[in-house]
Amino acid sequence: MQTQSKKKLHGQYYTESAYSSLLVNRFQEDSVSVALELGVGGGALLSAVSGRWPDARCVSVDIDPQHAQEDSARPVQHIHYCADALTLELDNVIGLMSGVADIAVCNPPFISADWNTSYSVLLDRAGFKVPTKALRVGADLLFLAQNLWLLKDSGQLGIIIPAGIIFGDKNRAVRETLLANHCITEVIELPSKAFKNTEVKTFILNLQKNKTTNSTIKLYRCDKDGTIEPFIEISLEEAVNRMDYSYYEWKENFPAKSYGPGKILEVFRGGISTAQARQLGIEVFHTTDLKKQLKPGRIFFSDNFGEATCNSNKVVAQLGDVVIPRVGRNIEGGVHIVEGGKALISDCLYVIRCPGRTPEELYEALTSREGVAWIKAHTHGACARFLTKSDLKKFPL
């Protein structure tokens, strides 16, 4: 199989030594007899484990046969299996009963897998809610479940996971389950682009299985060398909402503004996709058109957009509106005021109005230091970043 397609199929993004050392050095275990790694790849995490506990028996699994051959220089106490880590009877395959591993390290593939009925068992036995109508499921969650199942009580897991589990609305139940059943010792936010060729925002989640969680959780952020900043401590109630350092840093830095009395914004999401517009043969203003504007932060719609706009019941941006991307890598940099013309906007944009405030005031607020920090702190999504309408309506003015 071609390297590129295999990389995509198996989510092969490898951990750099700064992050593998950080992950392993944060463990509080003094001695380790059995260490496990599912999806071992080139062994970045497990070699950091061997470095710290040279006598540990290491058990690793990877679906890609190439990873088995690469490690011919593996120490005798390291046993590797070329297998699917998501098989139900993984314990039989690797000869490691559930509840035996002292520690587990993992950087799972961030891919979504077609739903398979065995995944219900796999999620259920790790205590996670089983979706009733799932078509696909994140492999990161399935790997998390398998690790929890194989780990001993009070054993530690250090796992690299995407932003979705840390603060995505859809994963609230996952966070509730983790917090209710295990002791999350800390969450470390990794720098953006921590993994080559992917934009996914990632975190190290460190937990102890089946131990009562402390009343607070420590959040850290690290730089490219793996050096961490002083922690921010959050309550368990806050942790159910989200566990990312950057959000709580923003909250600490701008407390008064964020909770002061604000005007409610009127927010309208564009009602037509670019594909639909193409089919209907009409022009729609899209995020890519923002870059074509001549004046920074200003939009002047050309006459191309006029005709469709007049006959449409979809959202139209016009003079005095503020436009902001709903999705994209640089939402905070995409705020614009409409200075002339009218246009149908695509479903990747919002139009914002605020009765009682001028467009300039609104623009200033959204592009101020606090505004940019607010937008960044409220942007969701691991890979495709997005801002929700309900969050944007609460933007503090």
Ligand SMILES: C[S@@+](CC[C@H](N)C(=O)[O-])C[C@H]1O[C@@H](n2cnc3c(N)ncnc32)[C@H](O)[C@@H]1O
């Ligand atoms: C994100 S990479 C991480 C590799 C390594 N642990 C690291 O941190 O550098 C994920 C690894 O999981 C492997 N993988 C993907 N799906 C798998 C599966 N179902 N069972 C076992 N391994 C799998 C891939 O081949 C890849 O080596």
